[in-house]
Amino acid sequence: MSTSVATVEPATVSKAKRSVPSPADCLLRIEGLSKGFYLHETARTIQGCQDISLTVRPGEFVGITGRSGSGKSTILRSVYRTNLPQQGAIWYDSARFGPLDLLQAGSRQILYLRRFELGFISQFLHVLPRTTAYDRVLQSALEVAGPLGITRAEACAETENLLRHFNLTPDLWELYPLTFSGGEKLRLNIAAAMIKKPRLLLLDEPTASLDQSSKLKVRELIKQLKQQGCTMLGIFHDLEFMEGLCDREYNMHEGFMARKG
Amino acid sequence: MREAACFLDEAPFLTVEGISCSFGPGCAYCADDEADLERNRCPRCGTIHALRRVSLDVYPGEIVGIVGESGSGKSTLMRCICFDQQPSAGSVATPLVDGGTRNLLSCSPEQKRAIRNTVFGMVYQNPWLGLRMDFSALSNIAEQMIAAGNRNVEGMLARGRSLLEQVNIPLSRAADTPREFSGGMQQRVQIAKALSNNPPILLLDEVTTGLDLSVQATVLDLISTLRRELDVSMVVVSHDLAVIRMLAQRSSVMLDGRVIEHGLTDQILEDPQHRYTQQLVHSLL
Numbered sequence: 001m002s003t004s005v006a007t008v009e010p011a012t013v014s015k016a017k018r019s020v021p022s023p024a025d026c027l028l029r030i031e032g033l034s035k036g037f038y039l040h041e042t043a044r045t046i047q048g049c050q051d052i053s054l055t056v057r058p059g060e061f062v063g064i065t066g067r068s069g070s071g072k073s074t075i076l077r078s079v080y081r082t083n084l085p086q087q088g089a090i091w092y093d094s095a096r097f098g099p100l101d102l103l104q105a106g107s108r109q110i111l112y113l114r115r116f117e118l119g120f121i122s123q124f125l126h127v128l129p130r131t132t133a134y135d136r137v138l139q140s141a142l143e144v145a146g147p148l149g150i151t152r153a154e155a156c157a158e159t160e161n162l163l164r165h166f167n168l169t170p171d172l173w174e175l176y177p178l179t180f181s182g183g184e185k186l187r188l189n190i191a192a193a194m195i196k197k198p199r200l201l202l203l204d205e206p207t208a209s210l211d212q213s214s215k216l217k218v219r220e221l222i223k224q225l226k227q228q229g230c231t232m233l234g235i236f237h238d239l240e241f242m243e244g245l246c247d248r249e250y251n252m253h254e255g256f257m258a259r260k261g
Numbered sequence: 262m263r264e265a266a267c268f269l270d271e272a273p274f275l276t277v278e279g280i281s282c283s284f285g286p287g288c289a290y291c292a293d294d295e296a297d298l299e300r301n302r303c304p305r306c307g308t309i310h311a312l313r314r315v316s317l318d319v320y321p322g323e324i325v326g327i328v329g330e331s332g333s334g335k336s337t338l339m340r341c342i343c344f345d346q347q348p349s350a351g352s353v354a355t356p357l358v359d360g361g362t363r364n365l366l367s368c369s370p371e372q373k374r375a376i377r378n379t380v381f382g383m384v385y386q387n388p389w390l391g392l393r394m395d396f397s398a399l400s401n402i403a404e405q406m407i408a409a410g411n412r413n414v415e416g417m418l419a420r421g422r423s424l425l426e427q428v429n430i431p432l433s434r435a436a437d438t439p440r441e442f443s444g445g446m447q448q449r450v451q452i453a454k455a456l457s458n459n460p461p462i463l464l465l466d467e468v469t470t471g472l473d474l475s476v477q478a479t480v481l482d483l484i485s486t487l488r489r490e491l492d493v494s495m496v497v498v499s500h501d502l503a504v505i506r507m508l509a510q511r512s513s514v515m516l517d518g519r520v521i522e523h524g525l526t527d528q529i530l531e532d533p534q535h536r537y538t539q540q541l542v543h544s545l546l
Contacts, residue, residue, distance in 0.1 A: 040536035041543075081525060083532045107525045108320065111510055129507075130482055139489075 026093070027200055027231045028056040028079065033088035035074050048074030048083070050255045056200070058093075061222070061232045063242050066252030072235045075252075076202045078102075079233070080120045081110045095199060115143055119198030123205040125185040127177040133188055134173040137163060140192040162191045166217055182209050187217070194221060201225065203234030207241060215241060272356055274494045275319040275462055280341050280351030282312040282334075282518075301334070301517040311337040312348065313518045319462070322492040324484075326509030326526060328502060328541070333515040335498040336386070339466045341366075342496070343383045344373045355380060357461065378409040382455030386467035388447035391454065394440040398425060398450045401439065405457045424453040428483055445476030452483065463487070463495040469504055477504075484508060502545050506530060514538050 035048040049071035056062045064072045077083040079090055081102055090102040094117060097109065105113070114120075128136055141155040163173060166187040172180070177188050190206055203222075207215045215238070222232065222245060236242050242249070251258040281294070285308030290296055294314050296303070301310045312334045319325045327335050340346035342353055344366075352364040357380055365376060377383075385391040392401050402421040403414075411417055425435055428449040439447045448468055455463060465484065469477040481504065487493050488508075497508050505512055506526060513523040514535065522535045533539045 037532065040539055077531075082527050084524075084528055084534065107511055110525060130478060 025057065026055040026091075027058045027060075028054075028093075028233065029089075029091040030054045030075070030079070031089045031091070033075065033078060033085055033090060035071075035078055035083055035085040035087075047071075047255045049078075049252070052088070052257050054250050054257065056231055056233050058231055059226070059229050060247045061226055061234065061245055063246040063249045064233070064235045064252060065237075065239070065242075065249060066258070070252040071255040072252050073204050076120070076204050076233065076235065079200075080114070080118060080202055081105070082120075092200070116147070116196075117199040119193045119196060119201040121190055121193045121201070121203050121206045123208045125182055125189070125209075127180070127185055127188070129178060130176060132174050133168060133177050133180070134159060134163065136177065136188060137192045137195055141195045144196050158195060162195050165221065166191050167214070183211060183214050186210060187214060190218060190221070194225060197225070197228065197230060199231065201230055201232045201234075203232060203236070205235050205237060207236065207238060219245065271320055272361065273318040274321045274323075274355060274357075275317075275342075275496070276352075276354045276361070277315070277317040277338075277342060278352050278354075280312050280315045280338065280348045280353075281310070282337055282341055282346060282348040284309045284311060298517070301332070310518050312341065312351075314351070315515070315518070315520055317496070317513060317520075319494050319496060321494055322488065323511070324488055324495045324497055324509045326505035326512035327496065327498045327515060328500060328505050328512060329515030330500060330541075332517075334518040335500075335515055336466055337518075338515075339383070339464050339496065339498055343381045343464055344377055345383075355462065374408070378405065379458050380460055380462060382458070382460035382463045384448070384451045384455050384463070384465045384468050386470055388439065388444070388451050391451040392439045392447060395438055397436045397438055398430060398442070398453075399435045401450060402454045402457045405454050409458045411458075420457065421453075424456055425450070427456075428453045429479060443476075445472045445480065448472065448476075448480060449483070452480070456487070459491075461494060463493050464498075465495060466498045467500070468497075469499070469501065481507060502530060502542065514541070 031053050033052040034050045036045040037048060038045045052075055064075065066072050074083060078085045079102060085103055088103070092100055092102050094100050094113060096112065096116065137159045138155060141159055145155045168184065168187060172184070177185055180188065186206065186209060193201070207218050210218065219241060226232065286306055287308045288303065288306035290305045291298065291303035291308055291310065298304065298310060303310065315334070315338055317325065327338065329335050337346060341348040348366065351366070353366055354361045354364060358365060358376060368376065383391065393404065396404070399418065399421045402424055403417045406417045406420065422432055422435060425432060430446060430449055439450050442450065469480050472480065485508065488495065497505065499505055509526050511524065512526045512529055513520045514529060515521065516537045522529060522533065522538050529538060530542055533542045
């Protein structure tokens with residue numbers, strides 16, 4: 001049996017040639033990103049995305065479109081570092097650390113960024129067990145409250161605001177989200193991510209399973225966040241939804257970037 | 262607005278470095294850390310290498326998870342950290358003792374006992390190792406405080422009661438012996454005992470294994486609350502990936518006495534790199 005160490009610390013990531021981008025230009029700059037999933041059992045590599053380059057400037061809303069399986073989520077998950085890409089660079093201009101290649105960042109650094117700067121909203125309806133809807137959003141707010149000098153009362157007020165905004169009425173607040181409908185769970189997850197007002201918000205088809213009125217609510221909030229200067233990189237199937245929100249668009253086809261809009 | 266507290270200027274709260282622990286005579290062949298073994302057994306002399314150069318960092322207020330199959334060395338690692346087992350090599354340090362310059366493993370037995378009572382709180386998988394089954398729940402907690410030098414009986418009783426309340430043991434049972442408790446209650450008394458001296462570092466070895474789901478949930482919630490409200494740093498050992506996913510943001514995967522993969526928990530679970538981790542994660546689905 002092989003006892004080689006498969007460390008997921010950045011040291012093993014092969015270094016692609018790179019140049020530090022001017023921080024004023026973009027908040028996120030992906031260069032030549034490739035990610036495949038090697039499965040030992042079948043000795044096969046499943047290709048996620050290949051040679052992806054894209055940029056997101058501060059305050060922009062950039063969309064990624066493409067058929068399912070074309071590698072869109074792989075890109076977002078690589079930025080959030082749930083995936084460990086093999087090649088390329090993901091330059092992110094952090095408020096705390098300055099320009100930083102997320103592929104080379106240590107796991108403690110990534111955890112810091114996830115807490116204070118990066119948000120991720122996925123299409124999956126994962127909820128925390130035995131945490132009430134209200135606590136879920138409040139805990140998320142409190143994660144950033146201390147260091148930002150926000151009081152608990154302010155965090156509570158903001159929690160209530162946001163829950164109301166997403167049509168989660170007070171009678172649901174003290175319930176466990178496990179009993180919620182799909183749409184309610186998703187709106188709760190979105191509220192929990194948005195309350196932190198992340199610097200860069202990654203949206204992985206968050207509206208895929210929502211009804212029209214919920215979609216409009218999400219859209220309204222995205223618009224608000226955008227006005228407040230939040231930068232977003234999102235995957236949406238619903239082109240109508242993107243209309244008027246999206247500044248630029250990238251199209252994916254079979255793991256490659258097909259065209260730039 | 263104040264500046265966000267920085268994670269990176271912080272030093273680790275617990276540094277475990279290059280711990281090796283073997284059982285057997287050892288030989289020239291297996292003295293080499295990189296020698297090929299049959300799992301963790303030396304093919305020449307039969308020595309069992311329970312741990313081979315295992316390292317681990319825990320930062321303030323962080324929960325670090327350790328997963329791996331039975332026999333991979335998880336419990337031995339915990340026992341080495343809290344001095345139950347003398348490793349053959351390696352060091353354990355915390356800034357709480359001599360500013361982190363001291364290898365705790367080289368301390369005198371008296372110093373180790375003091376550190377054990379005030380710096381570490383250990384919760385064993387088997388409550389029989391952590392509790393005196395024939396002393397009341399309250400005395401078990403008091404014993405730990407006496408060991409740390411506390412002589413104020415009233416204070417200890419009050420503290421004991423409040424701890425039992427915190428872990429949801431009804432005070433009407435405080436005078437009962439753990440022998441009469443259910444497994445979940447025993448585990449919670451053990452946690453209360455481990456917490457009695459406010460240790461900044463908790464070591465939890467398979468605390469939820471063998472408990473039924475609702476009791477498991479209570480214990481897991483208690484652990485999350487402790488981290489959130491008391492900012493306790495923890496090392497949580499479990500073979501249950503769901504437990505690790507819920508509690509730990511960073512984890513290590515152990516196999517045959519080695520750490521084969523470590524990093525962000527969600528990355529290990531969703532994009533596992535090592536063959537064994539892939540097997541482990543795919544068995545979950």
